[in-house]
């Protein structure tokens with residue numbers, strides 16, 4: 096009775112395992128296999144002194160200014176978050192009206208509400224494609240919002256706008272639509288032209304989640320600066336080897352950014368995170384070299400796994416989605432774990448036959464291949 100019914104019924108997000116066991120090769124959470132640039136580590140170390148007693152800049156002002164410079168926009172177009180996950184959660188809170196039935200935790204009431212006028216339903220709807228980031232439904236449920244989930248095409252490409260309009264399953268008035276681009280866990284990228292057409296057809300907010308975009312050929316940042324209802328979310332976690340520090344940002348129209356800003360914790364981005372992110376932006380050539388290295392490994396590993404009978408989806412991220420031969424994906428997960436290799440498996444119906452493998456260092460990819468060959472030849 097102490098806990099709200101909505102919270103009692105909530106299935107929390109399950110992050111990939113962070114194992115305590117030593118010697119495991121971690122290819123399960125899309126972390127970057129290479130460390131932050133030496134100058135970034137130095138900047139963090141230099142900041143660890145008596146100043147930790149002080150509050151950091153509450154608006155991440157300098158970081159926002161630098162990001163604005165990088166993206167050729169104003170600091171008012173940029174909001175920094177405690178990881179991009181925080182920004183996704185804030186977007187749900189800022190743009191989506193909770194459904195009264197769901198917010199009070201009752202599914203019965205929600206059923207009755209489903210007969211509510213379409214416009215009212217849309218205002219309470221968080222929409223996304225399946226498969227995509229498994230956090231979105233959790234954020235919607237935590238807010239008492241509806242979800243509208245539409246499957247991507249069988250090859251995980253974006254359904255055409257015409258098809259979405261014809262099928263009526265997609266809600267162009269949904270209060271908030273998340274599009275993961277490049278997609279996770281498929282790895283597939285969507286072209287900016289396609290995303291532009293999709294955004295133009297929408298009347299609610301569209302958030303393009305570009306967590307993996309540095310490994311892709313195109314990005315859609317310009318759409319957030321062009322359309323008043325589009326936000327792009329980015330993160331320092333993956334491409335910039337900074338998961339530990341939790342820094343992400345959103346770019347968009349000042350009115351949308353201001354809405355997110357009103358809801359955030361006053362000191363949402365920790366001070367060392369701000370320092371690390373600023374130093375990262377001074378070391379971009381180091382990271383760009385890493386992207387190239389990871390993309391080259393991705394190409395090699397994809398080819399080698401294809402040769403061994405895996406179906407490998409084309410990827411523009413730092414992971415690949417593969418359908419393994421011989422055993423089910425779940426059995427492969429276990430067999431690889433026995434050999435100290437951690438990869439990710441999702442039980443969702445669209446992807447349960449696949450494994451998601453993060454691109455590791457050259458040595459880690461070689462260890463994976465060795466284990467795969469062993470498993471294939473008993």
Ligand code: PMP
Nearest residue numbers: 178179180228279306330332343
């Ligand atoms: N979006 C997607 C698609 C992700 O996979 C992740 C990482 N799990 C995030 C956003 C969030 O990353 P972070 O909060 O570390 O910035």
